[in-house]
Amino acid sequence: MDRQLVTILTPHGIFSLIKSEWKIIATYTTFALAIAIAAIFMLEPRYEIKAYVDKPYGNEISELNIGRSAATGLQQYTPEQVFSYFTRRLTTDEAIQHFFQKTYLPQQDTPPETDAGKQALYNSVRKHVISITPPPTPPKGGVRDLYNIQITAPTGEKAKKWLQEFLAQVSDDARHALIQDIEKAISLQVKNTERDLQEKMRTTESNRHDRQAQLAEALQVAQAVGLKDPQMTSAQPPRQDGAASFIDGSRLYARGTKSLQAELEVLKHRKDDAPFVDGLRAAQAQLNLLKEQAPGEKQFSIFHVDGEIIQPLKPVFPKKSLIMGLGLFLGLVLGVLAALIRTGTLQRLLSESQASAS
Numbered sequence: 001m002d003r004q005l006v007t008i009l010t011p012h013g014i015f016s017l018i019k020s021e022w023k024i025i026a027t028y029t030t031f032a033l034a035i036a037i038a039a040i041f042m043l044e045p046r047y048e049i050k051a052y053v054d055k056p057y058g059n060e061i062s063e064l065n066i067g068r069s070a071a072t073g074l075q076q077y078t079p080e081q082v083f084s085y086f087t088r089r090l091t092t093d094e095a096i097q098h099f100f101q102k103t104y105l106p107q108q109d110t111p112p113e114t115d116a117g118k119q120a121l122y123n124s125v126r127k128h129v130i131s132i133t134p135p136p137t138p139p140k141g142g143v144r145d146l147y148n149i150q151i152t153a154p155t156g157e158k159a160k161k162w163l164q165e166f167l168a169q170v171s172d173d174a175r176h177a178l179i180q181d182i183e184k185a186i187s188l189q190v191k192n193t194e195r196d197l198q199e200k201m202r203t204t205e206s207n208r209h210d211r212q213a214q215l216a217e218a219l220q221v222a223q224a225v226g227l228k229d230p231q232m233t234s235a236q237p238p239r240q241d242g243a244a245s246f247i248d249g250s251r252l253y254a255r256g257t258k259s260l261q262a263e264l265e266v267l268k269h270r271k272d273d274a275p276f277v278d279g280l281r282a283a284q285a286q287l288n289l290l291k292e293q294a295p296g297e298k299q300f301s302i303f304h305v306d307g308e309i310i311q312p313l314k315p316v317f318p319k320k321s322l323i324m325g326l327g328l329f330l331g332l333v334l335g336v337l338a339a340l341i342r343t344g345t346l347q348r349l350l351s352e353s354q355a356s357a358s
Helices: 003-009 011-020 020-042 079-090 093-107 116-129 156-225 257-268 280-291 320-342 345-357
Strands: 048-053 128-134 147-153
Touching: 020 048, 020 320, 048 079, 079 093, 079 147, 079 156, 093 116, 093 156, 116 128, 116 147, 147 156, 156 257, 156 280
Parallel strands: none
Antiparallel strands: 048 147, 128 147
C-alpha cells in the first residue's frame, strides 16, 4: 500500500486531515445538526400515560350488598365478581370503539368524512393510541399482576383526559351490565316468591275445603247416631284435629254435632285464609325486601386504580438527545467522508484495494 496513504490512515494522519479540512467537516456537521433540530420541531410529540387497575376494596362495594342476605335469598357480591364485569368489558373491541366514537373522533381537528378514512383512523388508534395489557398468566416475578392501560396523545393534558374518559366509559358500561344482571336476578326472585305465595294460598284454600268435607261427613254420622256432645273417655280422647277422613276409619264424628257444626260454620264463612298459611309472613317480608332493592341508585366502585393518574410532563417521542446525537454522528461521518473524497484519499484507497484484489 502507498506509504503516504498508510500515513494518512493513522490516527495522527486522520487528525491532520480533519484539521486541514475542518471547514467542510464543520459544514456537514452543522447541516446534519440543523436537520436534526428541524426534525425535532417538525415531529409531533407523543406523551404516554399508564394506569394499573385492580379489583375494588371491600368497603367500595359495601353499599351494593345492602339488602343482599338470606332474608332476600340474594348472595353478596365479592370484589372479584364485581371486577370481572370491568375486565370483561375492558378487553372487548366494543370498549375501544366506544372510546373512538365518543372521545377520540370528536376531538380531531379534521375528522375523516368517509367510512374508509374512519376505519383507517380507528386502526391507527388501536395500534398507536391505546394499549391494554392483561396480567401475565401465570404471574411472573417482577411483573405487576394487574391490568395495564396505556394511552398515547399529542399533549400530556390530553393523555390524562383520554385515560380518565376511557376508564369512565368502561366503568359505566360494566356497571350498567352488572346492574342489569342484578335487576334480572331480583325480578326472577320476586316472581318465584310471588308464585310461592300464590301456591301457599291455593294449598291452604284446598286444605280448608278438604276439612269442610271431612266435617260434613262426620256431622252426618254424628247426627245419625245421635251424638250431640263430644264422647270423651279416659282411655282414648277423640283425635279430632289429626284425624283422617271418615272413610279411613276416623272417629271425628265422636266430637258430636255441636262441635262439628260450629267448626263447619266457621270454615264456610271464612273470608281470608292468609292467617292460616304456613310461612306466609316470612314470604311477604322477603317479597317486600326484594321490591325495596334499587341497585341503580347505589353508589359503588367497580374497579380501583393503583396509585394516582399523573399528567406526563415530558414526551416519550421524539427523544431530543437521541436525535441530536444521531445528527452529530452522521454529520461527522459525512464530513470526514467528504474530506476523504476532496483530498483524493478515498479514491486512492479504493484503487489500492482493487489492485490488491487482482
